[in-house]
Amino acid sequence: MKRRDAIRAGGSIVASATLAGCLDTLGFQTQSAWRDPPLPSNRPDAVYYPAIVEEMGMYGMKEVPAEGVTFALMFSYPHRFWTVTGTNKQRVVVNSDDSLHLMASLWDTESQTVLPADISLEVLNDGESVTQRSLWPMLSQTMGFHYGDNFSLPDEGQYTARLSVGPVQARRTGSFESRFENSMETEIDFEFDTTNTYNLDLRRLGTKSGERGAVEPTMEEMPAGRTPMESELPGEIIGAASSGDATFVISYIETASRFGDRSYLAVSPRTPYNRIMLPLMSLSATVVRGGSTVFDDILTETLDPVFGDHYGGTVGQLQSGDTVTVTVDAPPQMSRHDGYETAFFDMPPIEVTV
């Protein structure tokens, strides 16, 4: 009897101990196969070609006519990315329960200017909330500037994405002055089907990966958040220089009513190669004339229909020989996908002479 009891007890123990638990005891742990995709060795401290680039798919676009803005919701494989706080970055790996990477973008319908804002996304299934979270402002080579995160969905099927946006925090000028002041909300329905995800193209960049450069943004229906070309910027370009691999184009406008009828210094930082906007930075500028400082102040992040997202301040009349120094007090507080995570951190001041 005793032996039989022992066997029975043993049997029930074996039965209750799942294989997973067993493997866990031995030190094996489950994780996503995409947890941490390969990184090229010797990444430069600059924008570089990633090892792999993935296409993304469109779940839908929706215009909010009352506000004159358009939302888009896109998807891709769950992605690894880096969040940025100050000058620290934190790698966010793909969890084993992440189902997909959801991305949102928001732009002024008429000017196609991408808006920097706080977006949160709630996923609903039959009216019931599945998950809700604030999206990270992000920079990726195939999408440009967007908002996104990895999401875990219980199953394949029909879902609704409810996108909520607060007022745009940046100062607005020109025709944008009285706009983007309200909170908005829109809903985009989508069907989560892994087949759609697996149909997305995936490109290995081979020997190119790790080299300085960037692939072109691939979305055609929507803006990638590009800044205007240097030649299209208004005012007098007093300099364009690179810092931390970002290009800073500095323009000086003698007088323009939308900037308060005073001389305006506009700094438009952008990524190299694709001119993607770099919001969420802290910049300040000084103007030195003949050894004495005539201007020293922070530059305000500003959204302008012509400049797009830029940083500006009203300086006095600039004179020939003035030295303008732009200091980066904080690099762009944006999450980065592969290819951008090493750039825009160590950003020395830029000095130009008028």
Place this chain on the structure above:
Amino acid sequence: MPSSHNTDPPVDESEIKSSADHSTTKLEQMRFRRPLRLGIQFVIWTVVIAFFVDTVSAANGLTLSGGSRDELAIPQWLYLGTGGATVGASALLASFVTDRIFIRKIHEWNRPLLPVDRWEGVVTKVGRAVGVVILILTIYVGYMGPQLPNASFAILVTFAGGRAALPMVAYLIGNVWSILNPWRTIALVLPTGFQTYPSKIKRWPAVFGLLTLVWIEVIFPVSTVPTVLATAIVGYSVVTLAGAVVFGVDPWFENADPLAVLFGLYGAVAPIQRHNGTIQVKLPGSELTNAEILSDTSDIAFVIALIWELTFSGFITTSAGAGTVSTLVGIVPVELIPTTVQATVVYTVLFVVGFLVFFAAYWYAANLSRQWVGTYVSTETLRRSFAPSLLAIAAGYHFAHYAGLFISLSPALVMALQSPFTPPANPIVLTLPGWFGGLSIASILVGHLLAIGAAHAVSYKIFASRLVAIRSQYPFVLVMIGYTVISLWIISLPSAIPPFLQ
């Protein structure tokens, strides 16, 4: 310490036909030589172990995940423990086992498990059906299914299954490929045997085939891009089926098909063997003393190719290997030729030259062995008799190289087998704990031990004199130690992605 000298039957000694004499001086020398041999082994292992403490284990280039690679640090105590146990075990092996009856008993021990005829029909039918279905699915899903390696049924079945798990089953349990082999099953229903297989080419086609398969695996992205893999499998199927149709099913799969030969030979290491219609349990590696396993130089070349392909594909996925390739590509002064072409040439030359070096090392070991003992036994016979023991080394290294890959990908493989057409949203893999690196090292050492043991037994089969038998092994043991040390070195290196390849 051994008292076996006294128990050795005098009959064996009197049957000696070799030229070695048995003067007391020689026996005296022998007493010193054995400690010397142990001493040398001890020193070698100590150096090896001291050199690799605090290193990391290798991984494979297949998985998209690169981040977990450097987490396989091996605890020092385990490395030292394993190494120490090995030194101790080989010492035991060398000192205790000079009793030829004992040796023979060990290698001939077997227990009949069950007769084949009762269930063979059913198992064969099911196994063949499974094999063919998986082949068709692999090709179809390879072209039509997801193109991500960890979510692809085709890639997972081919590499976690065929490349990693099936050889492990073959050498740890027994060869099941002879049943699963889908090409053989398909060829069985085709009209075959239009030509007689040219017997003078022996198994050279299989040697060439194996080297070609590994070369393709290295050069082309078969382990990462499912469509490329599917194309390679279609190509392999065409060649294999054409060969089987022209030359007949058995001649083709016994001589020319690299996979059938590979699984057959790995199966020789296994504890489960088939003899005269009965499934027997034997001690692992004991079948390796069977001189009938290999019958020709081409067979020896195949065994060496097995060791070399694992060494090579291991080497190029390490930092040292990647560095070597980059350096070699860098010194080629031709600017006009694209880098990828240069890299392909470098990989190919390394692959071929390395194989020739490995083969030559073994080839000359036999010459040396014959010179040292001055025997009537031909070099050819020595070569063939000792070569099967190398299979244990190949098996040990295969385990070291692929067990981790298999376990890591097993959850993804199970998911792929459950639903080949609809992959999961996020395939799951297992991370390997730190001690797993120690297991890899242990498997290499166990393979080495089995090989030494088999060589020991083989030498006692060939030579009546213990003295001659032991001396005849020296060159082979040296070559084996060479192969093993290289393997241990490779798995201790940090991993890298082979440069210039897609």
